[in-house]
Amino acid sequence: KAGVTQTPRYLIKTRGQQVTLSCSPISGHRSVSWYQQTPGQGLQFLFEYFSETQRNKGNFPGRFSGRQFSNSRSEMNVSTLELGDSALYLCASSLGTGNQPQHFGDGTRLSIL
Amino acid sequence: QKEVEQDPGPLSVPEGAIVSLNCTYSNSAFQYFMWYRQYSRKGPELLMYTYSSGNKEDGRFTAQVDKSSKYISLFIRDSQPSDSATYLCALPSGGSYIPTFGRGTSLIVHP
Numbered sequence: 001k002a003g004v005t006q007t008p009r010y011l012i013k014t015r016g017q018q019v020t021l022s023c024s025p026i027s028g029h030r031s032v033s034w035y036q037q038t039p040g041q042g043l044q045f046l047f048e049y050f051s052e053t054q055r056n057k058g059n060f061p062g063r064f065s066g067r068q069f070s071n072s073r074s075e076m077n078v079s080t081l082e083l084g085d086s087a088l089y090l091c092a093s094s095l096g097t098g099n100q101p102q103h104f105g106d107g108t109r110l111s112i113l
Numbered sequence: 114q115k116e117v118e119q120d121p122g123p124l125s126v127p128e129g130a131i132v133s134l135n136c137t138y139s140n141s142a143f144q145y146f147m148w149y150r151q152y153s154r155k156g157p158e159l160l161m162y163t164y165s166s167g168n169k170e171d172g173r174f175t176a177q178v179d180k181s182s183k184y185i186s187l188f189i190r191d192s193q194p195s196d197s198a199t200y201l202c203a204l205p206s207g208g209s210y211i212p213t214f215g216r217g218t219s220l221i222v223h224p
Contacts, residue, residue: 043214056211098210104156
């Protein structure tokens with residue numbers, strides 16, 4: 001069974017640009033969550049989608065947005081990039097919401113110049 | 114006080130040692146407990162999850178939960194160099210069940 005797939009693996013952008021990251025969950029998983037991981041803050045929750053609806057949102061500015069498609073694939077968008085957005089962005093999928101363990105992809109490493 | 118505290122390490126041990134990794138938490142609403150392993154340049158990999166107090170064993174790994182002390186541990190027996198990674202505890206809470214992660218403990222097992 002294929003795991004969670006994130007594309008691209010690496011991205012380099014400049015301040016002010018926008019970026020879209022993609023996540024394909026494990027087959028059959030309907031919940032997708034996004035996290036930002038930095039050395040200083042660790043893993044921080046961005047948002048969770050289930051059945052194309054955002055179910056939960058973390059404490060990030062509105063520049064961070066996402067969506068989920070009917071096939072459960074998800075995208076995350078960051079607009080007006082700032083230097084502090086440099087991080088590893090991780091996607092995790094689970095069967096559903098609630099007490100379901102999450103399975104992570106290997107992330108997209110975003111570097112802002 | 115952070116909701117989940119975890120010593121960042123690094124923790125360096127010789128091959129074959131028993132390793133103890135720990136997290137403390139402050140929110141008694143946490144209902145189940147997970148441990149993830151993260152190798153360099155990879156995403157976190159789910160190692161174990163448990164709902165109750167007490168021990169849960171899986172091969173060389175044992176997860177221990179003490180809800181009264183708000184303390185969870187992961188023990189690794191007969192540690193191997195391939196166990197060298199960062200170990201993160203994660204505790205989902207409340208109605209959203211969104212995990213709160215510890216900062217992770219870096220483990221180095223040297224031959």
